[in-house]
Amino acid sequence: MRLNCITPPYILSRLLDSDNQAIREAALNTLLTTARLRGQRDVRGPMAAAVATPGDGRRTIFDCKHGTYLPRARIARSEGDEPVSDAPVNRAYDGFGATKDFYHDVLQRNSIDDRGMQLLGYVHRGTRYNNAFWDGQEMVFGDGDGQVFTDFTGSLDVIAHELAHGVTEHTAGLEYHNQSGALNESLSDVAGSMVKQWSLKQTADQADWLIGAEVFTPDIDADALRSMKAPGTAFDNKLFGKDPQPDHMDRYVDLPDTDEGDYGGVHINSGIPNKAFYLVASGIGGNSWEAPGHIWYESLKASTVDTQFQDFADTTFAKAGELYGVGGPEQEAVRAAWDGVGITLTPPKNPRGR
Ligand SMILES: [Zn+2]
Known part of the structure; x- marks a missing residue:
């Protein structure tokens, strides 16, 4: 199961x-x-x-x-x-x-x-x-x-x-291992954080971007399970160590595709697309569930079982153009966000074609 x-x-x-x-x-x-x-x-x-x-x-x-x-x-x-x-x-x-x-x-x-x-x-x-x-x-x-x-x-x-x-x-059915699995995890964090922000009526600037801030007892020195704004900083304590999430492709963690390896680090490397979504939301400004949320949701629906980080990044750029205009501030925020985590968008093969 x-x-x-x-x-x-x-x-x-x-x-x-x-x-x-x-x-x-x-x-x-x-x-x-x-x-x-x-x-x-x-x-x-x-x-x-x-x-x-x-x-x-x-x-x-x-x-x-x-x-x-x-x-x-x-x-x-x-x-x-x-x-x-x-x-x-x-x-x-x-x-x-x-x-x-x-x-x-x-x-x-x-x-x-x-x-x-x-x-x-x-x-x-x-x-x-x-x-x-x-x-x-x-x-x-x-x-x-x-x-x-x-x-x-x-x-x-x-x-x-x-x-x-x-x-x-x-929708996409992203396979739960390696990059497609980390994307699957990240898309759940994105939805989780958006639902919380929407329910609290918080803008991207006001939100804490933490996942699971409430799961630990008050005795535990940890902010949350994960931070989308600053992956790798959610906790650092004697009991369970330091948050292992990377926030950039330079720090991508290669782990075995096994239960012990978290299926290639699906809960670890999700920090990279998480940070990209945070950067898009803060780059565009306002509410994360408006343009950023719609761009991400349409990109999820356009993804497949083995979509990788690069594919997803390219799709978000295309969807931002379709939904909010080619060359508009939303599309530029998407490009800048992926740049910020070390993913350079694939240049279109025929720049004049669609
Ligand atoms: Zn999950």
């Missing part, structure tokens, strides 16, 4: 070296669970078969009550229900709502598949589970170990990041 997890494997593996036994055990259990789920054929919830039915992004949040077998989870809140007493249920419900509304209002997309796919969320999965994931049909949230990680429903950009993996799956 394909799993898109929010917690990068390099953080969990560093926690295996912690002096604190409880932290080590929670990290190990999370890593083992994730590996086991990847090997399973089916652990889906009872409604998974119904998700193909158009539902205008109808939300259902289930409570796993610390179990791991999704079919046993109970419905905690359905579309239109009043808030319940359990905060993670309401946060998942509201996070799904904000993400669905963003796609609908800003990008005119009807839920993840653009056909009204239902949004299913499972909270309180397992005990001390340090992850949240999208499995292609539903989003599942752990509560965190309470020492390093807190409950994963607290971060709107994490929720939007995971649902955006579904959007990518239903």
Whole structure:
């Protein structure tokens, strides 16, 4: 089964070296669970078969009550229900709502598949589970170990990041390894940050551009999982080391295409296109979800399973020209942004042709 997890494997593996036994055990259990789920054929919830039915992004949040077998989870809140007493249920419900509304209002997309796919969320999965994931049909949230990680429903950009993996799956289908995988990761961060900025009505200048600022407990010295504005600076602490993300092609990290290698560093090299999007948004100015978001979304739809950084950069330049005018400030901001991360756009073969 394909799993898109929010917690990068390099953080969990560093926690295996912690002096604190409880932290080590929670990290190990999370890593083992994730590996086991990847090997399973089916652990889906009872409604998974119904998700193909158009539902205008109808939300259902289930409570796993610390179990791991999704079919046993109970419905905690359905579309239109009043808030319940359990905060993670309401946060998942509201996070799904904000993400669905963003796609609908800003990008005119009807839920993840653009056909009204239902949004299913499972909270309180397992005990001390340090992850949240999208499995292609539903989003599942752990509560965190309470020492390093807190409950994963607290971060709107994490929720939007995971649902955006579904959007990518239903559009370009970028393969989850090496550069196409890092692009896949980056496009989820871009969507995650845009949904947060849109919901807070923040301009590109006002936004913090952090991903997962809320996933750590207050005891942990880390700003977030990642910084799109300054990749490589989200954390630097004794417990899990320094943020390994590069912000330029000169620092691209070559890693093996294995589970341990983060499939060629998909959560690491995503720093490069993340920084490019931040540079476009700050170069154009105003709201990231306007011109920058539309250029990126149209480029996602024009991409394929094996699109590489260079291909994507060239596509964003072409889309900026189509949408906002050839040679306009948007197109120039796109060129400058990719230059800023060490990617020079491919010159057109026939400059006078289209
Ligand atoms: Zn992801």
